[in-house]
Amino acid sequence: MRLKVLACKVLTRELGFLSAxxxxxxxxTWLRQGYHDEPDRLRSILQECIDKIDSGDDPFSCGEHVGDFDAIVLGYGLCSNGICGVSSKRYPIVVPRAxxxxxxxxxxKERYREIFDKTGGGVxxxxxxxIENSLVPSEETYxxxxxxxxxxxxxENAEYLMEMEQKWMEDYSAVAYVEMPGIHYPDYRGYSRECAKFLGWDHREFSGDDTLLHDLIAGNWDEERFLIIPPxxxxxQSFKNDIIKVAD
Structure with missing residues (x-):
């Protein structure tokens, strides 16, 4: 298949490794991290990209088959409903249920739910x-x-602003570092431990699993894990275990 992928830059190393x-x-096409904090903006940017793909005027594409795709794949989860509302006139859009x-x-999503339940959230x-594409909580960021x-x-005003800005951190108690299999990128476990120490949080490590990302770009789109949105x-949002559904 020929797939057009629109993905957040936080997936660069993992998707780059798997795409090889x-x-x-x-x-x-990689999109800047952080748009999940502005879901309306994420939706607008994704739709703008999709419209250009539909018209064959995607400036990021290259080659003689520009615009000739079997599907558009989104390297995003629901992301604060930022993907809700996007549509392609020409291609099916494939989204992981996340x-x-x-x-x-x-x-x-099941493993995420299991870990969330065990940790009680706050991770x-x-x-x-x-770490490479955002200002994660750390001494350096502070x-x-x-x-x-x-x-x-x-x-004086700066200290007050920092105090107000850091209040959201009161809901968190742990740094959780994910180590993906087979990918030889810089080891940031030490950095994540330093962040946890600075923040006064626990530090936990979890093994990653690239199965969902692998199947996303390989085209193994079963209904349980992926939603295919017709042109x-x-x-x-479905507000159920399947997370997203095709809108009526």
């Missing part, structure tokens, strides 16, 4: 892609933000 041995032709990218790193997930706020608002249709 994938039998399908893959045309991958609330967010952590499911993609752990291999299934902030660290992967090489997250100092960078404090310096920026101090320069802009003064020392002209879109998806919405």
């Amino acid at each position: 041995s994938c039998p399908n032709y893959l045309d991958i 609330h967010d990218c952590v499911t993609l790193f752990l291999g299934s 902030f997930w660290y992967t090489p892609g997250w 100092r960078k933000k404090l310096a920026a706020y101090t320069q802009k608002y003064g020392e 002209g249709k879109t998806c919405e």
Whole structure:
């Protein structure tokens, strides 16, 4: 198959590794991490990309078969409903059944649910892609933000802003580092341990599972793990175990 992949940059190393041995032709466009915090913007950017793919005017594609795809694959989970509402006039869109990218790193929504139930939530997930492409909670992030706020608002106001901004962390108690199999990227386990120490959180490590990512680009799209959105249709949250469904 010929697949057009739109994926968050936090998956760069994992999807890059898997794509090297994938039998399908893959045309991958990477989108900046962080849009899940702005779901309306994520939806708008994804739709803009899809519209260009539909028209054959995708500036990121190359080769004589530009626009000639069997499907559009999204390297995203539900991501705060950021993928809900996107639609292709020309191609089916394939989406993994996942609330967010952590499911993609752990291999299934069931395993994610199992770990969530065991830990009671309150876990902030660290992967090489997250560490390299976002400001994960860390001493380095704290100092960078404090310096920026101090320069802009003064020392006293900066400290107050940091205190307010860090309040969301009260819901977290652990750093969880995911080690993916077979991928030889920089080992950030030491870095994640340092982050946990600085934050006063527990540190946990989990083995990753690339099965879901592998099957996403290999075209092994069973209904239990993937949703195929027909051309002209879109998806919405199902509020059930299957997470997403084709919208009526």
